[in-house]
Amino acid sequence: MSQFLDISGLNARIDADGQEKEILRGVDLVIPPGEVHAIMGPNGSGKSTLSYVLAGREDYEVTSGSVSFQGKDLLEMEPEERAAAGLFLAFQSPVELPGVNNANFLRTAVNAVRRARGQEELDAVNFLKTVRAAAKELGMSPDMLKRNVNVGFSGGEKKRNEVLQxxxxxPSFAILDETDSGLDVDALRIVAEGVKRLRSPQFSALVITHHQRLLEYIVPDRIHVMAKGRIIHSGGPELAQQIDREGYTKFLAEAA
Ligand code: ADP
Ligand code: MG
Ligand code: MG
Structure with a gap:
């Protein structure tokens, strides 16, 4: 049986000012359906690059390897097709959109995906009902739906808005690539609860983080250590505490 997500021997590079730079160097990673996996690892190890390649960002060139997603060749799919197939990428730093109403923005995003999935679009009234109920569950004030997208939102409010989206x-598969900066304990909890609430046999996720704390809340099925463009170690949720205590040195030495 094919796995939900199967990344095999993935190599990718970026054209940085005319210089080809190899960033992913043989990533192997399998995520079964219904599982939440985490990636930790030193800065610059290629974690964000991996999430961008999975999302289909065009500045990255895959030079070898394969990614199968729900039995399909993910790398052959356009970014919109990936979204329609259920892939969701949470932005590392959410964009601010002055002049764009948050509820309208969310409706546009949701309807784009519904269209691509062949589902009926939600009209403004129906969408407002849905979004209000979802916002309430996340403890968001209804005000935040009327404001401009992320403009003047606190770090925690931006996270909530992202989790709302x-x-x-x-999604059937969410990639959450978190920055460390600006994430206080409350924001961590919001993200963790958002993931927990979606947990089901029909939902898998890849959570990229430096925060042992976040993983304490989420309790992923597996944790992978990424360094120098590869997964160099994998383990259970207890790996987060070990990394917190000992850092990455031991894994880096073993991989060398
Ligand atoms: P991580 O998310 O693990 O910190 P990244 O994927 O952001 O790592 O980066 C991996 C490496 O690729 C780093 O050395 C980084 O400088 C380089 N890199 C990433 N994006 C670009 C880019 N657009 N231009 C040049 N170098 C890049
Ligand atoms: Mg494989
Ligand atoms: Mg990163």
């Missing part, structure tokens, strides 16, 4: 899109 994820909840509305009902």
């Amino acid at each position: 994820m909840t509305l899109l009902q």
Whole structure:
């Protein structure tokens, strides 16, 4: 049986000012359906690059390897097709959109995905009902739906808004690439609860983080250590505490 997500021997590079730079160097990673996996690893190891390649960002060139997603060749799919197939990428730093109403923005995003999936679009009234209920569940004030997208939102509010978007899109696979900066304990908890709420046999996720704390809340099925463009070690949820205590040195030495 094919796995939900199967990344095999993935190599990718970026054209940085005319210089080809190899960033992913043989990533192997399998995520079964219904599982939440985490990737930890030193800065610059290629974690964000991996999430961008999976999302289909065009500045990255895959030079070898394969990615199968729900039995299909993910690398052959356009970014919109990936979204329609249920892939969701949470942005590392959410964009601010002055002049764009948050509820309208969310509706556009949701309807784009619904269209691509062949589902009926939600009209403004129906969408507002759905979004209000979802926002309430996340403890967001209804005000935040009327404001401009992320403009003047606190770090925690941006995270909530992002989790709201994820909840509305009902992805089958979410990639959350978190920055460390600006994430206080409350924001961590919001993200963790958003993931927990979506947990089901029909939902898998890849959570990229430096925060042992976040993984304590989420309790992933597996944790992978990424360094120098490869997964160099994998283990259970207890790996987070070990990394917190000992750092990456031991894994780096073993991989060398
Ligand atoms: P991580 O998310 O693990 O910190 P990244 O995937 O962001 O790592 O980066 C991996 C490596 O690729 C780093 O050395 C980084 O400088 C380089 N890199 C990533 N994106 C670019 C880019 N657009 N231009 C040049 N180098 C890049
Ligand atoms: Mg493989
Ligand atoms: Mg990163």
